Amino acid sequence: MSGPGYRRVAVPVDGGDLAVGVWEPAGETKGTALLVHGVTSSHLAFTHLARRLPGLRLIAPDLRGRGGSHAVRGPAGMEAHARDLVAVLDAFGLESVPVVGHSMGAFVAVVLAHRAPDRVTGLVLIDGGLPLAAPAGLSAEDTVAAILGPTAARLSMRFRDVDAYLDFWHEHPAFAGRWTRELEAYFAYDLVPGDGGLRPATSYATTVDDTIDLTTGDALREALASLDTPTLMLTAPRGLLDEEPGLYEESRLATMLAGLPAVRHQRVEGVNHYTLVMSPEGADAVAPAVAGVLAGERSTA
Structure with a gap:
């Protein structure tokens, strides 16, 4: 499948430069969306999706502490990432866009x-955005282990x-x-030099800060309490280790959604x-959802 054009640019934020991936069509652009990856991921997680959204410009930063942005200094947390995303929108001269987020x-x-x-x-929201089930009273490291398991453990390898x-x-x-060439490129991009070899680019300390913030911080709680932005949530029946149930067990999810009419x-x-x-x-399943959000935006413009 031929894909859109792809390039990477640097966007200044507090503490350094974010690496930002951009997929854009060669001809007329029908719309733009901002893509936000997961807790130990990078913008290349969206390669398959980008190839299924012809005509759209997709802007996907590596969040601070990850991928090509692994050297960005300063505190993390949901609000810090949100400020960085505003800086990305400003850098591209974008007033407002639909936002697609996977996991964190x-x-x-x-x-x-x-x-x-x-x-x-x-x-x-792709398998994330609503509170995760996490045991109470755990230390920061134990909370990360309970939620992310081997995903976090590999960061010290x-x-x-x-x-x-x-x-x-x-x-x-x-x-x-389920192995693909796109996965190989995604994982190879994740590596940076480290003591004794190569290491995943994601900072463990940043991962801890972010995971604790999204599970116990005020930013998400306050945001959900006033959420009125039209929202589509897509969830997977299996989790990080292909286990059942996934991150959102159906009955628990139904209870949360009952209080969120915008979702x-x-x-x-x-x-x-x-x-x-x-x-x-x-x-293939996610692309029509993203296209539908953009189509809805255009139909009401």
């Missing part, structure tokens, strides 16, 4: 819509080369039988938390 990116998107409501025309890192992910249950929900069958975005099948 969905939480950031909700906070962005609350802190800068005039910049967000609609939300697509070192790999002799790219092939060793790819071998690590080949064994991951979320990607068994519509759609379960996407046959995928897990990762492959809902990072596979051809998942992207």
